[in-house]
Amino acid sequence: METFFSFLAKRVDDCSSLLCVGLDPHPGDLAAPTAGAGRDFCLDLVEQTAAYAAAFKPNAAFFELYGPEGWAALKDVVAAVQVESNRLGSRIPVILDAKRGDIASTAEAYAKSAFENLGVDAITLSPYLGRDSIEPFLGYKERGVFLLCKTSNSGAGDLQDLMVVPVGATHASPLHVHVAHLAQKWNEKDNIGLVVGATQPEALEHVRAAAPDLWFLVPGVGVQGGDLETALRAGLRADGKGVLVNISRGIARAKNPKAEAARLRDAMIEIKYRLDHG
Amino acid sequence: METFFSFLAKRVDDCSSLLCVGLDPHPGDLAAPTAGAGRDFCLDLVEQTAAYAAAFKPNAAFFELYGPEGWAALKDVVAAVQVESNRLGSRIPVILDAKRGDIASTAEAYAKSAFENLGVDAITLSPYLGRDSIEPFLGYKERGVFLLCKTSNSGAGDLQDLMVVPVGATHASPLHVHVAHLAQKWNEKDNIGLVVGATQPEALEHVRAAAPDLWFLVPGVGVQGGDLETALRAGLRADGKGVLVNISRGIARAKNPKAEAARLRDAMIEIKYRLDHG
Numbered sequence: 068m069e070t071f072f073s074f075l076a077k078r079v080d081d082c083s084s085l086l087c088v089g090l091d092p093h094p095g096d097l098a099a100p101t102a103g104a105g106r107d108f109c110l111d112l113v114e115q116t117a118a119y120a121a122a123f124k125p126n127a128a129f130f131e132l133y134g135p136e137g138w139a140a141l142k143d144v145v146a147a148v149q150v151e152s153n154r155l156g157s158r159i160p161v162i163l164d165a166k167r168g169d170i171a172s173t174a175e176a177y178a179k180s181a182f183e184n185l186g187v188d189a190i191t192l193s194p195y196l197g198r199d200s201i202e203p204f205l206g207y208k209e210r211g212v213f214l215l216c217k218t219s220n221s222g223a224g225d226l227q228d229l230m231v232v233p234v235g236a237t238h239a240s241p242l243h244v245h246v247a248h249l250a251q252k253w254n255e256k257d258n259i260g261l262v263v264g265a266t267q268p269e270a271l272e273h274v275r276a277a278a279p280d281l282w283f284l285v286p287g288v289g290v291q292g293g294d295l296e297t298a299l300r301a302g303l304r305a306d307g308k309g310v311l312v313n314i315s316r317g318i319a320r321a322k323n324p325k326a327e328a329a330r331l332r333d334a335m336i337e338i339k340y341r342l343d344h345g
Numbered sequence: 346m347e348t349f350f351s352f353l354a355k356r357v358d359d360c361s362s363l364l365c366v367g368l369d370p371h372p373g374d375l376a377a378p379t380a381g382a383g384r385d386f387c388l389d390l391v392e393q394t395a396a397y398a399a400a401f402k403p404n405a406a407f408f409e410l411y412g413p414e415g416w417a418a419l420k421d422v423v424a425a426v427q428v429e430s431n432r433l434g435s436r437i438p439v440i441l442d443a444k445r446g447d448i449a450s451t452a453e454a455y456a457k458s459a460f461e462n463l464g465v466d467a468i469t470l471s472p473y474l475g476r477d478s479i480e481p482f483l484g485y486k487e488r489g490v491f492l493l494c495k496t497s498n499s500g501a502g503d504l505q506d507l508m509v510v511p512v513g514a515t516h517a518s519p520l521h522v523h524v525a526h527l528a529q530k531w532n533e534k535d536n537i538g539l540v541v542g543a544t545q546p547e548a549l550e551h552v553r554a555a556a557p558d559l560w561f562l563v564p565g566v567g568v569q570g571g572d573l574e575t576a577l578r579a580g581l582r583a584d585g586k587g588v589l590v591n592i593s594r595g596i597a598r599a600k601n602p603k604a605e606a607a608r609l610r611d612a613m614i615e616i617k618y619r620l621d622h623g
Binding site: 091093094126128129131132133134135136137138139142164166168169170171172173174176177179180184185193194195196197198199200215218219220221222223225226229230231232233239242245246249 | 369371372404406407409410411412413414415416417420442444445446447448449450451452454455457458462463471472473474475476477478493496497498499500501502503504505507508509510511517520523524527
């Protein structure tokens, strides 16, 4: 049976890329603030960048914004990735950036929404409600979850950097490192990854030490200030995989999104080569 | 200018009730697992219980489940509360239970989705991303947010009970108590409340001590095992307000939801009387 992460690794090999293309139709970037314009914006990005994309990551907020029409547009975007996958002969995973998190009986409904109704391959989740809140998602053995660990925003430290002393532990560690330890422990079915921002490279290093096996979804490179080489150096596993670098506005707002996606893919290949041979 | 919590307090006075009626159309409770059946289930509950409801709380998961049709059903449910409000001559707030939380530029879209597209009065949010992730919601001065503090599920303690030592603090406290302190501090515009489960009454007491002024949305009474009197005793402010007891399945699955809502309202009046005169 294929797990989400074996599927992702295959796609990474097929396209020689660790690039995740974020599909965030910010209203200000659209011809008009409508669901249709958001859909067209994303369909264009998907078509232009699919060859270089290890994954696509639509953010639910920019679709919910338009209510039922927005949700319909999101379904169209997921379907468009399937069309490009068929054209390329290599299936491209879709990660829904939704950051959900609720008690188990409600989480079941969220899991069904993402994996059955929308048909995405993975979803981002908040860890704040604990293990039972993610279990309903883990029950889908061929789908994946990325738990928020250390986010790329300025307020991330308010909770995520607090020093915690877990019961039985001999020393304190930041909450985000504790979350990484929990995720590594909970990953019994090879379907848990972590969201770790590129804006604080030392945090990436600490999280990698705490969770040596997990895939990281890494936002924050580009517009938010994180550096690509630093992020790969700090985050990559020994096997040269384990990091999916998400770029949203950096590609969407480029003059030529296709060329920018190609450039980012090539830059990552070059950095990996240097890391391997340096 | 009316804030969300002055509006809520007015409704609490109008109906002599601290009851929040949860609108969670679990697929198993419906005639069929469809958006239409979910909508009808909620419209019936709204009509039956409006007179006794200080607020209604639909959970987004049970609507998202059906994609665009579910989102349309959710809008119908919000509209139905408006109709009942007009009939009763007293506006009933709608709290969207969505537990969202994302970086500020995305949180803006979620805030617009909830407060402008859906038109709800308040929303539940996760605190995991820190203050800047809730700021876009706080910008709506007549709307409110309830930050997850201590949830009612079995895994809540995985993160929420960790002992943390904030910078500058002299002693450790559980993460959920720290969140309560932050919320009390951040509540400059009278639009932040907390979600505090009834399943651990001592946590309710500690959170009340940390956040003496805030409103609590309290799930977990009934099906999840929490006790009504214990919750009110531990959570009420000195002014006899500050607690909104959410009941979802306990009302929806009752033989007569209207009678059950009335009974719960009366039970709360009686408990409050005893607390005041005992």
